[in-house]
Amino acid sequence: MDFNVYNILIIAGIIQGFIFTGVVLFNKKYHAKSTYFLVALIFVYSIGNLMYILPDIGVMPLLTMYAYYFLPLASIIPVIIYFYVIFFLYPSKKITFIEKLLFVPFTIFLALTLFYRLKIILGHIEISPVNPRFKLVVLTNEVFSVLYSIALLSIVFIKINKYEKQSKVFDKKIIRLDVKWLKNTLYFIFFFTFVWAYLTIQNIFLKQGEANFYVLWIGVAYLIYWLGHIGIYKYGIVTDRKKIRKYLNDTGSNFQEENNNNSSYSSSKHTNEYIEALEKLLLHDKIYLDSNLTLDSVASHLNLSPSYLSRIIHNELNTSFPDYLNSFRIEEAKQYLKNPDFAKYTIVSIGLEAGFNSKSSFYNVFKKATGKTPLAYQKDRAVA
Structure with missing residues (x-):
C-alpha cells in the first residue's frame, strides 16, 4: 500500500465521520430531522472519500472499485444538504411532492449502476476494457x-436569505436562529463544488492527464x-433554547418584572415620560x-x-443605550443562572x-458588570 500525508488526513476524516454517525444515531438527544440529514451528509461524504482513497493507496485497482463498489453518491449530496438546511430552519416542515422529486436523479443513476454491476458479476460484460455505456453512466453522473x-x-442560499x-x-415566541x-459552511461547499467542476472538466474533457483530486x-x-x-453544537444550542423558552412559557415567569424593584434604573427614581x-x-x-435591537429601531x-433618545438616556440615567439595554x-441571565x-x-x-x-459578547458584558464569568457566577450560586 502507498501512504502519504494526504492519505492519512483523508482516512482520519473518514474514520471520524463513521464514529460521528454511530454516536449520533445511538443517542436519543440528537434524534431530529435536521440531525438525521446531517448524519446522512457526513456518512455519504465519508463513503465517497473511502471509495476513491482505497484505489489511491493501492488496496484495489480503480477499475475494480468502479465495477464492484462505486455508488453515484455525488447526485444525492446536494439533496441531503438541501433538506438539512430546510429542517434546520423549519423543524416542523413537511416534505412536499416536488421536493421528493429531488431524489429521482440519484435513484436513476443508482439503478443504472446496479444494473451494469449485475452484468459484470454475471460475466456478461468485462471490467477491462470498461463497457462504454457504463462509462457514460459514470461520467454523466459526475457532470450532472x-x-x-x-x-x-x-x-438553499435563497431559502436562507428569505429566512x-x-x-x-422580533417575536419573543419565536427563536431566531443564527x-x-x-x-459560511455553504460558501465553503460552494467553493469546493467549483473546484470539483474544474477537476471534472480537466479529467473528462481537457484530456491533460489524470486530475489530482487530493485537494477535493x-x-x-x-x-x-x-x-x-459545529452542526451538533448548533443543534444543541437551539434545543436548549427551546427548552428554556418552554419552561418560561409553562411557568409564566417574567424575571424582569419580578426584579423591577431592584433595578438600578427603576422608573420609581426617574419620571421622564420617554x-x-x-x-x-x-x-x-x-x-x-431581541439581539438585533438598535437605538434607531x-x-x-x-x-x-436616535440622537435625542441617546441624550435622554445619558442625562436621566447616566449611562449609554447599549449599557442600559445590556443591564x-x-x-x-442572572435569573437563569441562579435557577437550578x-x-x-x-x-x-x-x-x-x-x-x-x-x-463572546455575553461573557465580556457579564464579566464587566459582575466581575465574574457567567459560569463562575452559576457555580457560586449553586454552592450558596
Whole structure:
C-alpha cells in the first residue's frame, strides 16, 4: 500500500465521520430531522472519500472499485444538504411532492449502476476494457451532479436569505436562529463544488492527464470534521433554547418584572415620560431579548430621533443605550443562572435567550458588570 500525508488526513476524516454517525444515531438527544440529514451528509461524504482513497493507496485497482463498489453518491449530496438546511430552519416542515422529486436523479443513476454491476458479476460484460455505456453512466453522473449541486446550493442560499428577512421582526415566541455559520459552511461547499467542476472538466474533457483530486478529498475530510462538531453544537444550542423558552412559557415567569424593584434604573427614581415609555417596552414587551435591537429601531418606536433618545438616556440615567439595554439582559441571565432548573442548559444558550448575540459578547458584558464569568457566577450560586 502507498501512504502519504494526504492519505492519512483523508482516512482520519473518514474514520471520524463513521464514529460521528454511530454516536449520533445511538443517542436519543440528537434524534431530529435536521440531525438525521446531517448524519446522512457526513456518512455519504465519508463513503465517497473511502471509495476513491482505497484505489489511491493501492488496496484495489480503480477499475475494480468502479465495477464492484462505486455508488453515484455525488447526485444525492446536494439533496441531503438541501433538506438539512430546510429542517434546520423549519423543524416542523413537511416534505412536499416536488421536493421528493429531488431524489429521482440519484435513484436513476443508482439503478443504472446496479444494473451494469449485475452484468459484470454475471460475466456478461468485462471490467477491462470498461463497457462504454457504463462509462457514460459514470461520467454523466459526475457532470450532472456538479450542475445539480450548483443549482440546489443556489436555492438553499435563497431559502436562507428569505429566512433572515422573515426573522428580522422580533417575536419573543419565536427563536431566531443564527445562520451566519450555516452560510459560511455553504460558501465553503460552494467553493469546493467549483473546484470539483474544474477537476471534472480537466479529467473528462481537457484530456491533460489524470486530475489530482487530493485537494477535493482533503476539503471533504475537513468538512466532515466541521459539520460533525459545529452542526451538533448548533443543534444543541437551539434545543436548549427551546427548552428554556418552554419552561418560561409553562411557568409564566417574567424575571424582569419580578426584579423591577431592584433595578438600578427603576422608573420609581426617574419620571421622564420617554424613560418611562422605554422602560415599559423593556419590562413588559421584553424587547431587550431581541439581539438585533438598535437605538434607531427603539427611537422610531418612541417617535424620537436616535440622537435625542441617546441624550435622554445619558442625562436621566447616566449611562449609554447599549449599557442600559445590556443591564436588562444581565438581570435576565442572572435569573437563569441562579435557577437550578437551568443548570443543565449550556451557558451559550442562556446568553442567547437573555438577548446577547454571541457567546463572546455575553461573557465580556457579564464579566464587566459582575466581575465574574457567567459560569463562575452559576457555580457560586449553586454552592450558596
